Amino acid sequence: MLTKGDKYLILSIIIISVLSLVYVKNLAVNHGKKYISVQVNGEEVKRIFFDDKIIGKTYPIETEYGYNLIEVADGKVRVIEADCPDQLDVKQGYISKVGEVIVCLPNRLVIEIKGIHDERDIDYMSH
Amino acid sequence: MGGIKRLIFLSLLVSIGLGLSVIESMMPVSFVAPGAKLGLSNIVILITLVIFGFKDALTVGILKSIVLTLITGGVISFIYSLSGYIVSCILMYFIYRNFSNIFSLIGVSIFGALGHNFAQVLVASLMMKNFRIFSYLPLLLLTGLFTGYFVGLASMYISRNLQKTFNNIFYTKG
Numbered sequence: 082m083l084t085k086g087d088k089y090l091i092l093s094i095i096i097i098s099v100l101s102l103v104y105v106k107n108l109a110v111n112h113g114k115k116y117i118s119v120q121v122n123g124e125e126v127k128r129i130f131f132d133d134k135i136i137g138k139t140y141p142i143e144t145e146y147g148y149n150l151i152e153v154a155d156g157k158v159r160v161i162e163a164d165c166p167d168q169l170d171v172k173q174g175y176i177s178k179v180g181e182v183i184v185c186l187p188n189r190l191v192i193e194i195k196g197i198h199d200e201r202d203i204d205y206m207s208h
Numbered sequence: 209m210g211g212i213k214r215l216i217f218l219s220l221l222v223s224i225g226l227g228l229s230v231i232e233s234m235m236p237v238s239f240v241a242p243g244a245k246l247g248l249s250n251i252v253i254l255i256t257l258v259i260f261g262f263k264d265a266l267t268v269g270i271l272k273s274i275v276l277t278l279i280t281g282g283v284i285s286f287i288y289s290l291s292g293y294i295v296s297c298i299l300m301y302f303i304y305r306n307f308s309n310i311f312s313l314i315g316v317s318i319f320g321a322l323g324h325n326f327a328q329v330l331v332a333s334l335m336m337k338n339f340r341i342f343s344y345l346p347l348l349l350l351t352g353l354f355t356g357y358f359v360g361l362a363s364m365y366i367s368r369n370l371q372k373t374f375n376n377i378f379y380t381k382g
Contacts, residue, residue, distance in 0.1 A: 082312065082361075082364070083314060084310065084311060085310075086310035086311045086312075086315055087311055087312055087314050087315040087318075090311065090315050090319075091353060091357070094318070094322070094350075094353050095353065097349070098345075098349040098350045099346070099350075101345070101346040102350075105343040
């Protein structure tokens with residue numbers, strides 16, 4: 082039923098698409114151009130670019146409104162300490178996608194993940 | 209082949225393709241990759257290609273796309289499916305005509321699926337002016353491999369039997 086050409090065709094397509102899948106995945110990881118924007122009272126006070134070297138690092142954010150400690154992981158960020166009463170920002174956990182935010186209203190702190198080129202996600206329209 | 213009989217058979221093939229398209233739109237295959245489809249109606253195109261030839265296969269594909277647009281109302285998906293059909297039809301004809309000693313109908317069908325996927329991704333990226341959509345292509349190719357395999361297998365069985373029937377109808381009675 083299957084000829085030799087068919088088998089070679091199937092094999093080569095599997096190899097090509099798996100290789101390019103791996104390539105695309107690497108591309109997305111290495112050039113997932115996004116950064117953490119820390120804003121207090123509407124102004125950006127700190128920009129943290131994701132990097133392999135800063136995984137596990139913590140950054141204290143001390144302002145006149147309060148104190149927060151944020152921790153950076155592999156492509157994601159969370160608040161681990163805060164002096165605000167409700168601790169909502171700590172409970173929220175990690176954010177990783179462009180456009181996601183952690184807000185600590187009492188401390189007027191906004192942690193947002195931004196894309197460097199500010200690209201919108203591809204909205205798949207129809208097939 | 210006789211005019212009216214041929215016309216009737218081609219329109220039957222178009223309507224069978226429409227039915228398959230409507231049925232396959234109810235099957236949620238899109239979880240594999242956005243835009244992934246079973247491509248059941250490709251069976252019809254492939255059979256038309258084998259039995260009637262290239263021109264009629266192209267006509268059936270275009271007619272099917274137009275009428276499917278009238279059914280579903282998706283004008284944007286019309287552009288995608290039309291470009292996909294035209295490219296896959298040309299590719300399948302080319303392979304079937306020149307390399308049928310190397311590839312069976314399964315290989316021809318897989319080539320058709322590849323052409324279909326490539327054309328759709330190309331049109332999508334041109335329309336949205338965003339070539340990152342091509343990162344979908346490997347996943348679509350993999351799914352196209354499997355769907356193309358089964359489409360080819362089905363067309364192989366069907367065309368083997370239909371060829372005899374069609375020859376009886378068209379050549380014995382005139």
